Amino acid sequence: MKQNNFINNFKKHMKNFFKGFKNKNTSFFIIVLCICLISTALIWKYTSSNENISEEQGEQNSDIVKANEDPYKDYVDKTIKDYEKALEIEDKEEKLAKKNIVESFSKPIEGTISREFNINELVYYETVEEWRTHQGLDINPEGNLVVNAACDGTIEAVNKNSLMGVEIIINHGHDVKTKYCCLSSSSVSVGDDVKQGDKIGTLGIVENIEMSDGPHLHFEISIKDEIYDPTSLYTK
Secondary structure, eight states: OHHHHHHHHHHHHHHHHHHHHHHHSHHHHHHHHHHHHHHHHHHHHHHHHHHHHHHHHHHHHHHHHHHHSOTTHHHHHHHHHHHHHHHHHHHHHHHHHHHHHHHTOOOSSOEEEEEOOEEEEEEEETTTTEEEEEOSEEEEESSOOEEEOSSSEEEEEEEEETTTEEEEEEEOSTTEEEEEEEEEEESOOTTOEEOTTOEEEEEOOOOSTTGGGOSOEEEEEEETTEEEOOGGGGTO
16 A cells, blocks of 8 residues: 555656656756757767778878889889890800800811910920910921911901910900911901911911920910810810
8 A cells, every 4th residue: 555655656746847847947958958969960970070081091091002102113023034034045045156166166277285275283484484374275287387267257366476476366256266376477367257277377486485395386265255275176
């Protein structure tokens, strides 16, 4: 019974409370409601703006990364690789060409080796009483004193000096050259084209650094200004 009275009294008080609130505080209620609505709207707008800003910043950062990328990098890298590959192929072809030229050489004169090629040890030169390296091959002729071109080429130089007598240099292309020294005379001039086996000069008794060895041909081969051992021409 008491419980029912309590419930009835509570309902009565609540009804009076809302009735009074409706009559006296309607404006306050509306103001509070408006504030809540405005706050909700502002919070939604702020949250939405932050999301848009984040998206825009992400797009801008992506654009910056793209702007910093080199659009020609792949092309340049490919060009460099192609160039290096071409150089490698060219180098192989050049080495092969040099090898073919040297292997095609013929003996510039028939004879026997009197002084071997030696660039690692000093050799004594009796005429000048000095020790020097020997960058070529000395060949004593067998009867014939005629010196021939070892391969096709162009006469690059014809010199005469006190150390090596008459000296002839032939350029065979691809940086391959041959030098013929200790000649007494020359049969060619600078700029002449010669074929393998053509006469280019004659041996004889001349004053030079190797004159104590008698008439002989001092023969040198160079490839790109590096001295090459010609011994194989007389040992194969």
